[in-house]
Amino acid sequence: MRDTLTVILAGGRGSRLEPLTRDRAKPAVPFGGLYRIIDFVLSNALNSGMRRMLLLTQYKAQSLDRHINLAWRNYFCRELGEFIDVVPPQQRIDNNWYQGTADAVYQNIYAIESEQPKDVVILAGDHIYKMNYKPMVEFHRKMGADITIGALRVSRDEAKQFGVMQVDLDNRLTGFQEKPSDPISTPDDPDVCLASMGIYVFNARFLFEQLCDDATRTDSDHDFGKNIIPAAIQDHAVYAFPFLDENRKRDAYWRDVGTIDAYYEANMDLVGVDPLLNLYDQHWPIRSFQPMLPPPKFVFGSEGNSSRRGEALDSLVCQGAILSGGSVARSIVGPNVRINSYAHVEDSILFEGVEVGRRCRLRRVIVDKGVRIPPETEIGYDPAADAARGFTVTDSGLVVIARGEQLESSQTPDIAHS
Missing domain, CATH: 2.160.10.10 (Hexapeptide repeat proteins)
Incomplete structure (x- = not known):
């Protein structure tokens, strides 16, 4: 994974989580008592052997930046080429804030190119789940893919909030719709859709070409789900990779805690006798800042x-x-x-x-x-x-x-x- 660069998008406003996001970015919101939301994707990346990370921030990033310094810096050795760098908006290319997920990466294209990665893994910093990204990168390379997308099976009703994919027998994408009102179900189950998890592996050179082309388009939202992926399906190798859950429970666990009620329910599940999310798993630990405090x-x-x-x-x-x-x-x-x-x-x-x-x-x-x-x-x-x-x-x-x-x-x- 040394030739892979991980880019984590952590700049969203999180307006649906207000007032919890009134003074902090959504990825910095506490979860489960000890953790921050961002700790889950960072733990996934670290547990997957990824040790070169760029964390792209934007709104109310001070709390998030402080947490990264306290909790995560010690896991990386700069002398060995390892790092986790918090990157605020540079406005090197223009004077705008990030216009979409693709634009956030495009505006930091120089920082990404300078690391000379073979592949770029792009992750959202505001979801709760456990996943090993290494098999996904290996699949991406084995298939010679330009883009590989993490795929989650969800109900048709839930799928309206996701990008929805259709694939052939080799898991190559044949269709993609961003948040459709009438999602297309999978062939094997009319009540289930294949949803994008917002987890992408890009061939680095292909990513740079697509971002530069998209940046010139005045009719684009500069978003991966709305623009980059649908445009790439016809002429390029775009694949889906089924979610491999490291949580090791009967049902796959993935949560978008984007609203107050969703956030509350995900937290309350943790106090159950057998919670869906296993925080006591030594196989796939979730790391965070542990302050020097006495026991309760x-x-x-x-x-x-x-x-x-x-x-x-x-x-x-x-x-x-x-x-x-x-x-x-x-x-x-x-x-x-x-x-x-x-x-x-x-x-x-x-x-x-x-x-x-x-x-x-x-x-x-x-x-x-x-x-x-x-x-x-x-x-x-x-x-x-x-x-x-x-x-x-x-x-x-x-x-x-x-x-x-x-x-x-x-x-x-x-x-x-x-």
């Missing part, structure tokens, strides 16, 4: 007072968290979280540094980093009241409290128990 602590469990007990059931609790007489159920508790006496948190996600005051009640709430919930506060039980307080409330009733939110106590704390 649970206190006030031996007083005989059943209402004041630090406990967590069916939950993930990260290092540095203290459950000081408060209880948690079916939730994800991030690093350095404090849950005080008589508080109860259920079906919720608490980011790093959140403090939950005494006698609070939280249900189906996502609380962003560093927010302090005053004592006696109740959130997640009355959607209308939560919306009136300025919180984001989804159609399903999920409440999101943004980073930097200043909450006022709704009631006077019980002084006898303070």
Whole structure:
């Protein structure tokens, strides 16, 4: 894989994830307590033997850049030709922001060419899955392909949100439609379509030619799915490569956590007895930044007072968290979280540094980093009241409290128990 360069697209706004993306790029949003979304594609690449990476950023990239420096720099040795370089928009070619996925790569074509790769692997930085890219690159070379696309089987209803492919018996593409209203199903199952995962392997020289040609077209969106791939099918060797899931469960796991509800459901799956995503797999580890924090602590469990007990059931609790007489159920508790006496948190996600005051009640709430919930506060039980307080409330009733939110106590704390 030394002659392969990996380009990771991590510049999307993530507007459907607001307010979680109000101060950070979508790939930098925390996931599963310890991780960031970007950690999954980076772990896949590293586990696949890819050690030359360009991470293309754009919007609100400071948090993402800091995370890369803390979590990922030590895995690469520049003296051995290994690197992970965060590349903000250079505007070397024009003064515009990236106009599409293909334009993002085109505007960094000089940085890519300077590495002289044989093949370029292009990945999206905002999906949750486990995959070894090495067999895909080997397939690409064996078939003499110009482009190879990662392919996922999805339902016809889901396929409306993807690029949909049709292939022959050799997996060579015969058709491609970007987000069709009436997706074409596979020959073997009328209810299933073959969807593009946004994972591409390009012959480097072919990629440069296509990007330069596309950049001159005024009628192009400068996007791989909308323009580059459909134009290449007729005269070039474009193949699909079936998704090989390293998660090693019965059903393939791939998630686009692009909305608040999708993000919440993917996190909540992790607290199940047998979650679909296996984070405890030593065969395919997911790496991230591990801060130097003490173990989680649970206190006030031996007083005989059943209402004041630090406990967590069916939950993930990260290092540095203290459950000081408060209880948690079916939730994800991030690093350095404090849950005080008589508080109860259920079906919720608490980011790093959140403090939950005494006698609070939280249900189906996502609380962003560093927010302090005053004592006696109740959130997640009355959607209308939560919306009136300025919180984001989804159609399903999920409440999101943004980073930097200043909450006022709704009631006077019980002084006898303070």
